[in-house]
Amino acid sequence: MQGLGIHVLFEGINFQRLLGGLWVTLRLALITIGLSCVFGLLFALLMLSRKPAAKVFCRVWLEIVRFMPQLVLLYIVYFGFARIFGWDLDGETSAVLVFTFWGAAEMGDLIRGALTSIPRHQAESAAALGLRKSQVYRYVLIPQTLRRLTPQAINLSTRIIKTTALVKMINVAEVLKVGQQIIGQFYRQPDAAFWVYFVIFLLYFLVCWPFSVLSGYLEKRWA
Amino acid sequence: MDWSFIGAHVPDYLEGAWVTLRFGLYGVLCSLAVGVLCCLVRYFRIPVLRQVAAGYVELARNTPLLVQLFFLYAGLPRVGIRLSAEACAVIGLTFLGGGYMAEAFRSGLDAVDRSQAEAGACIGLTPAQNIRYVIFPQALATAVPAVFANVIFLIKETSVFSVLAMMDLMNVADTLRTGGGRTVEVLFMLAAAYLLILLPVSVAATLVERRLRYAGFGDSRPV
Numbered sequence: 205m206q207g208l209g210i211h212v213l214f215e216g217i218n219f220q221r222l223l224g225g226l227w228v229t230l231r232l233a234l235i236t237i238g239l240s241c242v243f244g245l246l247f248a249l250l251m252l253s254r255k256p257a258a259k260v261f262c263r264v265w266l267e268i269v270r271f272m273p274q275l276v277l278l279y280i281v282y283f284g285f286a287r288i289f290g291w292d293l294d295g296e297t298s299a300v301l302v303f304t305f306w307g308a309a310e311m312g313d314l315i316r317g318a319l320t321s322i323p324r325h326q327a328e329s330a331a332a333l334g335l336r337k338s339q340v341y342r343y344v345l346i347p348q349t350l351r352r353l354t355p356q357a358i359n360l361s362t363r364i365i366k367t368t369a370l371v372k373m374i375n376v377a378e379v380l381k382v383g384q385q386i387i388g389q390f391y392r393q394p395d396a397a398f399w400v401y402f403v404i405f406l407l408y409f410l411v412c413w414p415f416s417v418l419s420g421y422l423e424k425r426w427a
Numbered sequence: 428m429d430w431s432f433i434g435a436h437v438p439d440y441l442e443g444a445w446v447t448l449r450f451g452l453y454g455v456l457c458s459l460a461v462g463v464l465c466c467l468v469r470y471f472r473i474p475v476l477r478q479v480a481a482g483y484v485e486l487a488r489n490t491p492l493l494v495q496l497f498f499l500y501a502g503l504p505r506v507g508i509r510l511s512a513e514a515c516a517v518i519g520l521t522f523l524g525g526g527y528m529a530e531a532f533r534s535g536l537d538a539v540d541r542s543q544a545e546a547g548a549c550i551g552l553t554p555a556q557n558i559r560y561v562i563f564p565q566a567l568a569t570a571v572p573a574v575f576a577n578v579i580f581l582i583k584e585t586s587v588f589s590v591l592a593m594m595d596l597m598n599v600a601d602t603l604r605t606g607g608g609r610t611v612e613v614l615f616m617l618a619a620a621y622l623l624i625l626l627p628v629s630v631a632a633t634l635v636e637r638r639l640r641y642a643g644f645g646d647s648r649p650v
Binding site: 209270271272273274275276279280283284286287288362366367369370372373380383394395396397398399400401402404405408409412413416 | 486614629
């Protein structure tokens with residue numbers, strides 16, 4: 205086999221296999237993002253509560269996810285939980301658990317930040333205009349909060365997508381693993397590895413970049 | 428928890444921590460240099476280089492380090508570019524970090540209102556003085572929290588260096604785990620090691636941020 209190794213990607217269903225591998229991490233990322241939004245909201249409400257215990261609890265949680273590399277958390281859940289609790293979790297379940305643990309805290313902090321960044325006089329002015337409490341939220345507070353939150357939440361989502369690549373390290377057959385299998389099959393094509401990893405790099409870029417552009421655009425537009 | 432096992436393996440972890448710290452530091456320093464360079468190229472609108480820098484920042488920020496490392500370490504040698512694991516580690520971390528640092532510096536410069544530079548010029552400051560006394564301190568005050576967040580992020584990201592067969596903390600833990608079966612102790616030490624590395628960085632960040640806040644103007648002053 206001669207010529208550029210990029211043809212390896214178009215042999216048989218190799219490209220579809222690669223996309224299938226990418227979908228494995230993207231699906232994990234989507235589940236994580238969904239769960240992080242739900243639990244993030246709860247986390248934010250907990251952070252804003254007046255109970256000191258709740259605040260300390262959130263603070264400790266947030267510091268843990270800020271200090272621990274996600275890979276360490278993955279190892280603790282994937283390898284450690286079987287020993288500590290006797291739970292033998294598979295790679296994908298561990299990943300969703302860990303990334304949601306992380307994502308919910310980060311999302312919660314973003315929601316809290318967005319909520320508290322609205323000046324008090326906004327609510328007071330709305331009340332002075334005669335809006336009911338529900339109307340104050342519906343027409344004044346929630347729209348402003350969402351405008352501040354959305355670009356940051358999209359940014360966090362791209363971080364989650366990039367971080368899910370780590371499931372490679374706990375034996376989930378994602379895009380890098382599929383790439384390695386393809387390279388193994390075409391070992392006679394020496395530069396296959398170059399092209400396969402280059403294309404995986406581009407695939408990730410093509411997935412994350414539109415979100416980055418959208419986030420930047422919304423930030424400028426709604427600033 | 429088997430404390431004698433933990434005591435016996437502290438030296439292994441110290442060696443791993445040294446690798447993590449050393450290559451983390453190289454990566455951070457190179458990232459700062461690349462970040463400043465990219466930021467300046469864009470700030471002074473140098474043609475061509477400016478587009479190159481913008482493209483690079485997008486590539487770096489929208490792809491996972493793990494994928495970048497696979498490309499560097501397993502892909503490039505197939506087209507004749509052989510790099511040692513250590514070189515891949517530093518280049519990979521710099522590629523990633525440079526993009527993030529460039530964005531941090533840019534947000535700092537963007538935060539300095541144009542009227543500041545104009546006012547500086549009006550009172551007779553030379554362009555160099557204007558940068559030294561007016562623009563730079565204010566930009567730094569805004570950029571520093573993001574820069575420190577990036578430093579912590581980059582040190583955490585070094586945890587994937589184990590795919591390069593480097594004996595960093597992650598790899599030390601993995602070797603002990605597969606060798607001895609003391610999973611809980613191994614993971615406990617791993618988490619403790621990252622905490623001990625990152626806690627001082629975080630404390631330093633808080634101190635430096637507090638010191639630099641003097642340069643704030645108007646609303647940016649602490650309440």
